[in-house]
Each structure stands twice: as C-alpha cells, then as structure tokens.
Amino acid sequence: MILLGFALGGFNSMRQSFVQDEGVADVNQRLKTVLATIGPDMQQIGQGLTDTSIPLVKLEVFNVGTANETSIITTRKVSIPTPLNLSEALIKNQSNTTLKISTDTSILEQWKNKRIADGGTVQGYIHNSATNTGQFFDYKGENLTADPRTITISSTTWTENYPSGSSIYLMDKRKYEVKDNILTLTVNDKDTFKLVEYVEKLNIEATIKSIANNGTISDSKCKGIPESGTPTNCDTTPNNYKFENIKYLDIKATVKQKNKDNPSAKKLRSEDLTMSQKFFIRNTLN
Template structure:
C-alpha cells in the first residue's frame, strides 16, 4: 500500500516583527557591552549594593562585639559580688559553732553602721574555764580559774579536786587542750571572758600560774590553792565578772567584715589583727547588712546588733534581744560605679543618678540558732 504524505501549509498566524526587533536589539546590546564594559549607572548600582552588604556585615560584627563586652562585664560583676557573698554566708552559717553555753544572749553576731561592720564569732575548742574570783570593772583583777577558797566552800566548778592531773604536767587534764592550743599558737592567744549577761571582752591569755594557800607559786597540783591566767593585755576591765558560775572564759575566733572606703575594698579582719587585714574583693563601694529578728511572731529589721536604741531596728523591739531570735542575715554588696565593668554596662545611662545599681543581695541563716 502506498504511504500518503500530508503537506504542511504555511502558518496563518500574523508574524510579530516587534519581538524579532527586540531580540536583535538585545543581541546588539550584549555584543556592544562585551566590547565597551559597564556603564556608569551599572557601576553605581554595583557599588551601592556592595557598600550595603559590607555595612551590614560591619554592623553585625560591632553589635556582636558590644554584646560580648557587656556579657563579660556583667559576668565580672556577678563573680566579684558572688564570691565574697559566699564567703560571708559560710561564716554566718557557722556563727556560734562549738559554743558550750546554752545562753542565747552570748554575743555571737555583732552588727554596726557608719561604717558597716559585721562580726561573727565561733568557739575554737569545746571547753571553757570558770571565773572563780570576782572581777570588777575598771580594775586589773587577776583571772582566777580554780580556787579552793580557803576554809570557805569554793564556788561550784572551782574546786581544786576537779584539777585532776594524771599526766603530772602541772595543769588540770580537763583543760589540756586549751593550754596545748596556746602553746601551739606561739604561747599567747586571745581569750574571751563572758559575764553571762550578754557582755564580754577579749584579753591576751599568755600563761598559767599555780599558787598555794600562802600565795607562793608552785609547779604541781599537790599544794594547789588557786590558778591564775596570765593577762598580757593593757588597760582595765570593762565589765564586772562574778564568780557565781555565770562568768566563763572561752577561746573564740572572731571574723569582722568591713569596707575600706578610701580604696573600695571588701576586707576581712580575723581576731582583731589590724596589721594583717585580708583584702577580699576590689571595687566594692557598699556593704549593707540587715538582721531579721522575730519576736512574738512579728518580724523586725535591725541594722545594729545588739540593739541599743529604738532607731536600731525598723520598730522598737517588744522584748529584750537575744541572738537566738535572729532568723536570717541579709547582706547586700554593690560594685563601685566608677569601676571599668560598671562603666561598661552604664555607658548608655544618660543620668548617672538614675542608673541601675549594680548590686547583689543574699540571705543566710545562722544554723546554730536552732540549738536554742
């Protein structure tokens, strides 16, 4: 069978000469462009786009750098405040540690203002010695810790029979740890004499002297009548200390936190040793301490402990103060606004008086108050 072919007819659609002309012009432009380069308008457009991209990249880099600088300054400030707060908080929690007295009036925590000072005390050794002869304020009376009291009945706890000396070292065995501590510390330590009524003072305990009934010094307990602690402190006694079992002598460690206002340094003074002050943190301009006290189910905020006037607490205390009433110690530290880290964070603060205070506050509970 013979194959049939169909002949195609020319298109009847009208030919668009304008499209062909546009195409030819485009080819001519590209050919000319390849020979003549970019036009001024094209260069300006390209430069504008490039400048915009570089500007955005530079802005992002500067912004990231500022964020990093601010974060570092904030981290430095937080660390500068958190570390000393942790140190102070650790001492607050241990306030009153080791005290063998059940007296809630014992001056364990002291607080003062102008300048702000926080004093924390704890007992070094689990032993204390009685006061066996009355000591009068304003005098230089001896500190007698054992006294047979001649023909009269000795005060409770002061009997020489209690001065058992099995190891024959000339010192009562029950106080061996006290004397040994003094010798280890170089022969002289600070001791604290307490009157049993919230008052006490430190003195330099430097030796022990044993006497017989004729006031002759002896070296053993066979002829012992009384024992005197050597007092190396100058001056006279500030308080009365009665030989009625209320007054006793303790070995106390005292830690005092304060601010060096001239140099804005947080300092720690141990056992009133002002010649060896420990500088804890620089650039600290404020130390604020507040004791929260509860009496009769009411809360009082006190800036001075023990309170001595109605202005020392938010309101007048209805009852006498004792340290067992403290529920917490609130401490606030503030960074010096002139420090480099503070200036970095407050750079955009227009009014220096209204800038955010760069401070940190913590609350700590003296755990030993639960013993009372």
C-alpha cells in the same frame, strides 16, 4: 567593599555584644563571690556553743538614710567548745591581770596551743549566765602547774560581778568591711585580707524576735547591734534582746561596674549592681 563593610559592621556588633555580656557576667560573679565569702561565717557563728545568749554579732551602720549608707559586721565564733571555769569571783570595778580557774589541765593545754598558734594573745569572753552579762578581754598566758591553775590577761576592769563558776570562752573574731572599694576581712584584729575588688558597700539588717513583757511576739528589723545593750536603728526597738533572738541576717552587696566608661559597655542599672541573701545563724531559733 560593600561586603567588607557588612562584615566589619557585623564584627563590631558582635564585639560590642561580647563586651556587654562580659561586663554583666563580671558584675554577677563579683556579687556572688561577696555573698559566698561572707555567708559561711554568718551561718557558723553559734557553732559548738550551747549557751546562745552570748553576744556573737556586732553590727555597725554608717551614713544612715543616705545613698552612702554602709555596714560593718564583726562576728565571733568559739574556737574551743569547752570553756574554762572561774574558781574565784571577780568583783565589779576591780581590775585583774590573773584569773584563777578550775578547769582540767588538758583543756587549758588546748587553750595554750591555740593562743600560741594565733600569735600569743587572743580574745577571751567571760560570761555570767545567771545575769546574762559578760565582757571581752585579752588572754596572754597561763600557768598549768599552779594550784589552782591560772591564766594571764591584759589588765581588765570588770563592768559586772562574775561569781565563781562563771564560764570563760575562747573566741575567734572576724570583721568584714569595705575599704577603698575592696571587701576586706580582719581576723582577730591582726591580719587583714583583701577579698573582692570593685565593691561599693555592704548593707546588713538583722531581723530579731522581740518579746514584749506581756508575752506578745513580733519582729524588729535593726541595722545596729552593739556588743552589749539594745540594738539601734530599728523600725521598732526589740524587747529583751539576746543573740539567740536573731532570726536571720539580710546582707545586700553593691558592686561597681569596672568598664562603665567603655563606649561598648552596657550601662547597668543600680539594681543590676546589687544582690542580697538571707543567712540563718546557729542559735536557739535556728
């Protein structure tokens, strides 16, 4: 009986150790999976794009300064490297549903194929490189035989003037956020995928090169980046912000312990449930 008691005690000790190790391994695996899932998109944001002043990152932060602070990040990647070129100027405060373009028909055919493959409507972005201004719109169709050729868009009121020759890019939009303790990815505002379970939150901070009017260079750390305008929730507000001035994104993932109510489970510290990594995006600085 004594030997049996020792044996059972040893077995229970081994089982408890196994449960604890299994819990730690599960947490580490989920943390690595979160970062490995998001990372490639972060690193490819500016891929295939020569004009790196286009805003390709939107960073939102909620519950700032609290234990529940969390981030949502939206990235855009050019899906067809060759842009369309506007052949007729667009006027500020004017609305249009058709844009005249001067791009070769073969390029517009690529746009058509991409649009159809993505469900019929995709996001375009018009950009005036002279003023570094632009805006997004929904691209819905095209006329390859018209002279000049045209694309059809949802009715859009222009916030700036766009002269003839302005570039129009075709974008893929990808949004990462945590919903109901699940890391999700929403593609082009249509399809949402559940990626990793038992995720508590994401915390994302961008380090941005700030160039003062006198030429002095410093770094600003910001938790909010709008589609246009100046970053927010920064330690110091960056001067002359452009996408190309983002040095890197620091992403911290926090997960939940699955079996924390199990008496045999090792109670992990808060720092054991987090992991962070820096991602260098493809822009002028990188």
